[in-house]
Amino acid sequence: xxxxTVILPGYFASAxxxxxxxxxxxxxxxxxxxxxLRQRDxxxxxxxxxxxxxxxxxxxxxxxxxxxxxxTKVNLIGHSAGGWIARIYLGxxxxxIHGDVLDSAxxxxxxxxxxxxxxxxxxxxxxxxxxxxxxxxxxxxxxPGAFYQDVPYVCVAGKAIYxxxxxxxxxxxxxxxxxxxxxxxxxxxxxPISAAHLDGATNLTLEEVLHxxxxxxxxxxxxxxxxxxxxxxx
Numbered sequence: 001x002x003x004x005t006v007i008l009p010g011y012f013a014s015a016x017x018x019x020x021x022x023x024x025x026x027x028x029x030x031x032x033x034x035x036x037l038r039q040r041d042x043x044x045x046x047x048x049x050x051x052x053x054x055x056x057x058x059x060x061x062x063x064x065x066x067x068x069x070x071x072t073k074v075n076l077i078g079h080s081a082g083g084w085i086a087r088i089y090l091g092x093x094x095x096x097i098h099g100d101v102l103d104s105a106x107x108x109x110x111x112x113x114x115x116x117x118x119x120x121x122x123x124x125x126x127x128x129x130x131x132x133x134x135x136x137x138x139x140x141x142x143x144p145g146a147f148y149q150d151v152p153y154v155c156v157a158g159k160a161i162y163x164x165x166x167x168x169x170x171x172x173x174x175x176x177x178x179x180x181x182x183x184x185x186x187x188x189x190x191x192p193i194s195a196a197h198l199d200g201a202t203n204l205t206l207e208e209v210l211h212x213x214x215x216x217x218x219x220x221x222x223x224x225x226x227x228x229x230x231x232x233x234x
Contacts, residue, residue: 059111079122092109118153125139157196190212
């Protein structure tokens with residue numbers, strides 16, 4: 001049997017938005033569960049504050065899957081911000097920059113021994129946005145690129161919208177500029193391609209793929225798109 005897989009939602013997303021992706025993975029033979037987040041669970045993280053509440057939810061979910069399937073590893077899929085939060089969870093450096101936990105907090109990080117593969121979908125691994133920058137600077141200073149050689153990193157970007165200062169692509173332009181400092185580039189409508197990839201990772205760029213599961217168009221979890229990255233799961 002394939003390893004159990006845990007999906008980590010994007011920022012301010014709830015678990016129910018990933019039910020179709022969860023079901024598709026299960027049909028492919030991957031026992032899958034989404035970290036049971038509700039939108040209100042993200043409220044304590046607003047304004048660039050600590051991701052510890054989310055890390056606690058991830059840890060609880062991973063532990064449950066390890067015990068349920070009597071295994072030592074799970075696959076971890078992080079969508080959008082979920083991808084860089086997952087990198088905090090893997091890392092051994094105490095995530096204490098907000099002063100809300102002790103260095104000795106157990107299980108909220110240093111989980112890489114329990115992660116078989118990390119897949120990030122449309123994750124902005126860099127940012128120019130001031131509220132997010134403190135958290136992402138912690139990630140990238142301590143764990144640059146595909147940091148752990150014993151964990152395969154697969155970073156998936158979408159190439160659907162070119163950012164321009166005009167109707168129909170203004171949101172993409174603004175989001176790309178906030179993320180990588182340049183609005184005139186390709187991305188999934190929210191995350192530019194350059195920000196979605198990591199040095200040393202298996203980096204994929206998929207045509208016509210949009211960022212969010214909330215839209216009816218193709219996104220990273222659409223069945224025909226999943227074929228491009230699901231092969232990397234253990």
